[in-house]
Amino acid sequence: MADTPTPDEDAAYKRRRAARKPLLVDLALQGGGSHGAFTWGALDRLLDEEWMIVEAISGTSAGAMNAAVFAHGMAVGGREGARAALEDFWRKVSRAATFSPFQRGPLDMMMGNWTLDNSPLFVAMDLMARLVSPYALGGAGGNPLRDILCECIDFERLATGPVKLFITATNVRTGRGRVFRKHEITPEVLLASACLPSMFQAVEIDGDAYWDGGYSGNPTLTPLVQECESDDTFLIQINPVERPGTPRSAREI
Structure with missing residues (x-):
């Protein structure tokens, strides 16, 4: 285990960090469902680095949620606004997940397993998703993230904020990714970027249907290269x- 720094070493590190010249950077955030919470932790840590000036963020799926919430927070309250917005989200x-029927089963708890591999309801739902289309459910089963996004993000402030934003979703008709800029971001765009077709109906935007952006760019890096001044991502x-x-095992495969 690494040695704990002494107060003098910690103070010296803080002085060196404060003396660093500002550096313009971009962030690229990968998607991965609820594991996007780990990205929150990484972003929270990066916000400690005052020398780091975020010019742009590209995000897909869960990364799109983090990117939009981060950019909204920066628009509203700078670094501390971004930190608070991410925690709030x-x-x-x-x-919301507390009331989900998908919880660890007794066997998982006994074995110290944090996944849902042995949850009977999750296994049944996983099987049903392979056999039943979300369209068979009609209009039922809307994405619960929509209300949370509307509560956590001021999309008008986001559109005029200082951070460039690039969100990717996959066009169902062409199979190609579409990159949405910050003035185009709506709850539907973020939900489209995280739309798994086995769970949700495609999200309609401008007459086209969209699925999860992870199928075409996870995350998309091209706009960070072509539309940004930063040399570091x-x-x-x-x-x-x-x-x-x-x-x-079948689950692992």
């Missing part, structure tokens, strides 16, 4: 670059 998501990944071992 994820606390609301967490509270922080890529915050959720999915590992490689996984040890060979998947063997």
Whole structure:
């Protein structure tokens, strides 16, 4: 385990950090469902670095939610506004999940397993998603994130904020990604970027249907290169670059 820095070492580190010249950077946020909460932690830490000036953010799926909430917070209250907005969003998501029927089963709890692998309801829902289209449910089963997004983001302030924003969703008709800029961002755009077709009906935007942006760009980097001045990009990944071992169970595969 690393040694805890002494007060003198900590003070010296803070002086060096404060003396750093400002650096313009971009952020690229990968999607990954509820694991996007880990990205919140990374962003919260990066906000401590006052030398880092965020010019733009590209996000997909859960990364799109984090990107939009971050940019909204920066527009409303700068660094502290972004920190508060991210915490508010994820606390609301967490509270909403409290009432979800998808919870760890007794076997998971006994084994210290934090996944839903042994939850009977989750297994049944996973099977149903393979057999039944969300369109078979009619208009039922709307995305609960919509209300949370509307509560947490002022989309008018977002559109005029200082941070450039790029959100990717996949056009169902063409299979190609569409990148939405900050003046185009609405709740529907964010929901489209996180729309898993086995769970939700496609989101209609400008007459076209859209699915999860992870199918076409997770996240999209092109606008950060072509439309931004920064030469440095922080890529915050959720999915590992490689996984040890060979998947063997049906769930792992």
